[in-house]
Amino acid sequence: MSGEKGVETFRESTSSPELLSAIKVLKKELSSELVILGHHYQRDDVLQFADITGDSLILSRKAAEMQKKHIVFCGVYFMAECADILTEEDQAVYIPDLEAGCAMADMAGRRQVEETWGKLTAVSDETIIPVTYINSSADIKAFVGERGGLVCTSSNAGPVFDRAMELGSKILFLPDRYLGANTALHKGMNKKQLWLLDRLPDRRQMKDIRVFLWDGYCSVHRQFRVEDVYRLRKEYPGIRIIVHGECSEAVVQASDDFGSTSAIIQQVSSAPAGSIWGVGTEEHLVRRLKKRFPDKTVLSLSGKGVQCTTMYRITPEKLQKTLQGIRDGGSTQRIRVNPEIKHYAKSALMRMLSL
Ligand code: SF4
CATH class of the missing domain: 3.40.50.10800 (NadA-like)
Incomplete structure (x- = not known):
């Protein structure tokens, strides 16, 4: 790994069965007024509790349509801000860790x-x-x-x-x-x-x-190199390489296709059995694709697998704490975007959503 902020080599995560069943119970208790949204890069033991999973576009559209009083966003900070911008005043958006930012968003x-x-x-x-x-x-x-x-x-x-x-x-x-x-x-x-x-x-x-x-x-996506593309092509003749649009131009141009996480999932899912895929995106999604399509070979473009450290800050423990806080009426994980910022940010989001 390059030692760059915001990225680390993939680590397996596990949680105790007691913790997972405590989350299930809380979710059930709150079910009439709660929805949990989960981004594709979340760890499995968090994503299993999401009512809706998707990329930023799907989740922001869903957030806009949600009628639920409490929206818990298992993703990073800007995603939860978007949900708060797009929802009504009487709806509350929470993120299980307020420190789960995005290295890229912080660059502007x-x-x-x-x-x-x-x-x-x-x-x-x-x-x-x-x-x-x-x-x-x-x-x-x-x-x-x-x-x-x-x-x-x-x-x-x-x-x-x-x-x-x-x-x-x-x-x-x-x-x-x-x-x-x-x-x-x-x-x-x-x-x-x-x-x-x-x-x-x-x-x-x-x-x-x-x-x-x-x-x-x-x-995370800057970790993928053109050499990774060449290496996989040499080792697996006939392989198709698809990468996220956040990869460098050189990597995108050396690959067969590029797109969003949803486009990556769509391409792999519609490919014939026996096909081989090199995927250049965050490792949690790559591993999930591997499990979901055992009739295809899905390989991580980087070999070692890279994960986003801030996405990884959302843990089952923090999710449980957030749900408990909502139930007890005292969650400190709520996101509130300033009304003036909200007004203008919403106009930019709505121009996109109306396309
Ligand atoms: S993977 Fe997504 S959330 Fe993580 S640093 Fe990259 S753009 Fe930001």
Whole structure:
């Protein structure tokens, strides 16, 4: 492992049967007013309690439709914030660990983004539309919403780019440089039309740029290397390699396909028996695919398996504590997004959901 923050080698997790049955009992007690949402990267002993599992897009849509009073989000902080933004005032959203953030979302702070925006708009005569990946703070979504921009997920980044290009002629994409670049290249743009914001362009360079890429990334998906793709292709002739859109452009281009976690699941599930798959995403999902499709060979692209340390902060113990708190009327795990931030962030989310 690279020693990078937010990522570690996969570790098996186990929980005592007593703890698991205590969660079951609490869930049953609260069932009429509770829903548990679980992201695909959660550990199995947590995800088994989720009423709905999915990627960020599915879960944010579901959160918007939920009538339940208590929504417990087993995922990371920005996901729970999204659920709070999209639900009604009389609904409460909780996350079992308030420290379960996202390394990528933390790479784009509001003040820094505002500064860069000011400099870019000062040297550009064209309209720039801000687009933020859902893996960003509510504050960044509000920044985007306030300026007429949109949120996207890894499932719908393509259509969101199309919409942004109807609204303006350039995009500022936050915070994932790789998803931004992979989406733009997939849409037929060339590398010269992309600008990584590790420095600012001058007025002359501005002309050709269509997408400004914030210099953020997912530390988990950045672990996958082109060499991993070559190695698997050599060891397993005929293998299909599919990776998440948060992987580097080089990895995406060396692979057969890229997409969201839902797209990865869909591709593997619809493939013929006997097919071999190299999958470049978080290890909990890769292992689940392996178990679910024993008639296919599913391999982790990295070999050793990488897991997201913040997703892993959600444990059955913390889930139990959260449910207990809800039952006793004193949970401290509630997420409350500031109303003004909520207003603008919601407009950016709704522009995405209406596509
Ligand atoms: S896997 Fe990457 S993008 Fe997803 S929560 Fe972890 S750090 Fe963030």
